[in-house]
Amino acid sequence: MSSTFTVRPLGPSLGAEVLDLDPASLVLPETLAELEAALVKHEAIVMSVPGLRPEQHLAIARYFGEPEVHTFYPNLGNGFEQITVIDSRQGDRADMWHHDESFLPSPPIVTMTHAQILPPCGGDTCWISMTTAYDRLSARMKLYLEGLGAWHDMNAPMTAALRQNVVTHGRYVEVIEMNRRHLHPLVIEHPVSGRKALYLSPTYTTHIDGLAGPESDAILSYLHAHCQHVHFGFRHRWRVGDMLLWDNRSVLHNAILDYQPHQRRMHRTSVFARGASRA
Numbered sequence: 001m002s003s004t005f006t007v008r009p010l011g012p013s014l015g016a017e018v019l020d021l022d023p024a025s026l027v028l029p030e031t032l033a034e035l036e037a038a039l040v041k042h043e044a045i046v047m048s049v050p051g052l053r054p055e056q057h058l059a060i061a062r063y064f065g066e067p068e069v070h071t072f073y074p075n076l077g078n079g080f081e082q083i084t085v086i087d088s089r090q091g092d093r094a095d096m097w098h099h100d101e102s103f104l105p106s107p108p109i110v111t112m113t114h115a116q117i118l119p120p121c122g123g124d125t126c127w128i129s130m131t132t133a134y135d136r137l138s139a140r141m142k143l144y145l146e147g148l149g150a151w152h153d154m155n156a157p158m159t160a161a162l163r164q165n166v167v168t169h170g171r172y173v174e175v176i177e178m179n180r181r182h183l184h185p186l187v188i189e190h191p192v193s194g195r196k197a198l199y200l201s202p203t204y205t206t207h208i209d210g211l212a213g214p215e216s217d218a219i220l221s222y223l224h225a226h227c228q229h230v231h232f233g234f235r236h237r238w239r240v241g242d243m244l245l246w247d248n249r250s251v252l253h254n255a256i257l258d259y260q261p262h263q264r265r266m267h268r269t270s271v272f273a274r275g276a277s278r279a
């Protein structure tokens with residue numbers, strides 16, 4: 001079968017641009033199957049789709065899995081509740097390294113974000129390939145991590161946000177009462193590519209299960225530093241109409257907050273694997 005678009009790699013380990021895509025073929029199953037293959041291979045892919053309508057955004061999301069209605073971010077409403085709106089004018093931001101909602105038992109597998117309003121400069125998003133980060137660990141460290149699990153806790157960044165005055169006490173209490181935390185393996189295997197990936201973030205991961213506190217802190221701090229190697233990263237400068245899809249099983253991401261007081265507004269949808277537990 002001939003390809004419906006071309007793919008140009010953008011970063012040394014991850015990131016690629018989808019070019020020559022016919023917008024009329026965007027939501028066809030064969031195009032989506034090709035996009036999925038490109039996503040699994042490149043871990044984050046961007047395409048320019050300025051006229052993308054919410055129903056097309058959702059059609060793409062439904063191909064990948066079950067779109068989420070986000071617990072606390074506002075959404076488009078009117079039948080498009082699964083399209084979350086992240087608008088800096090509402091105080092919403094995500095300037096922290098994280099996997100989306102890794103405090104859930106089965107976190108979203110793919111997220112897709114469509115740029116609506118951008119600041120005149122700044123507002124880039126960065127990703128880290130956690131598969132490459134795993135590959136580049138020493139054999140000794142890989143052996144050490146085998147079988148270890150770490151806790152991912154939503155309360156950790158909320159407490160930090162409260163201390164920095166970026167959430168109200170009311171919202172803090174609301175989120176803390178949900179008490180969302182989960183123990184995940186420190187190394188996961190991608191269900192499609194079979195590649196191993198580190199699964200931790202400085203935002204949600206509080207400690208390695210079963211280790212003494214100082215040992216857990218030392219190992220996590222080494223792993224966080226290791227993941228910051230410039231070779232594992234990819235940074236995207238947004239253009240209005242860009243749609244960026246990332247594979248939440250293989251990457252960490254961070255939306256740089258360097259554009260205030262300008263507005264930055266994104267429409268984003270995360271999808272869960274079909275049948276995944278949401279408890």
Ligand SMILES: O=C(O)CCC(=O)C(=O)O
Nearest residue numbers: 086094100125255266268
């Ligand atoms: O706004 C962005 O670029 C990404 C925000 C983010 O972290 C998210 O949607 O999970």
